[in-house]
Amino acid sequence: MIPRYSRPAMKTIWDEENKFKIWFEIEAHAADGMANQGTIPKEAAKKIWELGKFEISRIAEIEKETKHDVIAFLTNLSEHIGPEARFLHQGMTSSDVLDTALSIQMKQSSELLIEGVEKLxxxxxxxxxxxxxxxxxxxxxxxxxxxxxxxxxxxxxxxxFERSLHRLQTAKKEIAVCAVSGAVGTFANISPEVERHVAKQMGLEVEPISTQVIPRDRHTAISFFAVCNLL
Structure with a gap:
């Protein structure tokens, strides 16, 4: 976002700090879900919450070597969590984190806009x-x-503006979905129960059918960003 044209609250939603915070919460909730399923030790899931933290500058430094944003992020988390970090991200694919986080950021953005339109x-x-x-x-x-x-x-x-509000509310519902289904969306190495757990904890609905990514028609069919422009 261009800082001088951005509202402070909207800028905060899309800044690196919030993005990585959401990434961590997705990973930590997924670990809880796996612990509930007996896939990983419950103590490991607890340690992830207790010790998990990140530094934006360190992630950028690692990414210069890995050429992969999620690997850089997980590597930085591992530096703080220690041995239990080996239970992070099990059975997941990068898009599980990236797309679910994007859904949350769009949901947060729509909530900010909805609040403004209601006041207007x-x-x-x-x-x-x-x-x-x-x-x-x-x-x-x-x-x-x-x-x-x-x-x-x-x-x-x-x-x-009331019609625009209804469109925005519809857009919010359309994009507020979670996918934690593993590589190409087959759940081959992760339980659908983990996905349901993450969705519930993050205030999202489960994407009924995902592949490697959340279907892009959710982003385009109802023109979420076009709706924002109408406002």
């Missing part, structure tokens, strides 16, 4: 009633027409 709707509604009888000129074909009221104009804006 409240203000427009208040002003519309205030100007219910405020006469102003209407327009037709780009020129002056019959008189109308400013309140009616504001009511039109209210209805338009």
């Amino acid at each position: 709707l409240s203000s427009i509604k208040k002003r519309a009633f205030e100007h219910k009888y405020s006469i102003c000129i209407g327009r037709s074909h780009g020129i002056h027409a019959e008189p109308t009221t400013f309140g009616l104009k504001l009511a039109g804006f209210f209805a338009e």
Whole structure:
């Protein structure tokens, strides 16, 4: 994001600190899910939460060698967690982390926008009633027409933003999904129960059918970013 054009709250959602924080939570919740299944020791899952931390500069340094962002991140985590780090990421693929994290960031962004639109709707509604009888000129074909009221104009804006709010709420639901299904989405080395656990803990729904990635029509079919632009 371009800092000078970004709202502080939105910038925080998309900065490196928040991204890696989400990555860690996905990995740690997955470890809990695996521990619940008996795949890894429960003590190891506990240690991951207790000792897991990261440094953005160190991740960047490691990535220069590995040429792989998730491996760099996991390597940095391992430096802090110690031997129990060998239980991290078992049966998972990089896209399980990347795509689920992207879903969370888009969900967080949509929640911020929804909050703003709801406040805007409240203000427009208040002003519309205030100007219910405020006469102003209407327009037709780009020129002056019959008189109308400013309140009616504001009511039109209210209805338009209300429709935009519904679109944004639909977009939020569409993109708020989790995939922790392993390489090419076959669950060959990880239980679907782990995916369900991560989804529940992260406030997401499970992607019904994923491959290597969460299906991209979720990002494009309802034009999440186009909806944001409408607002």
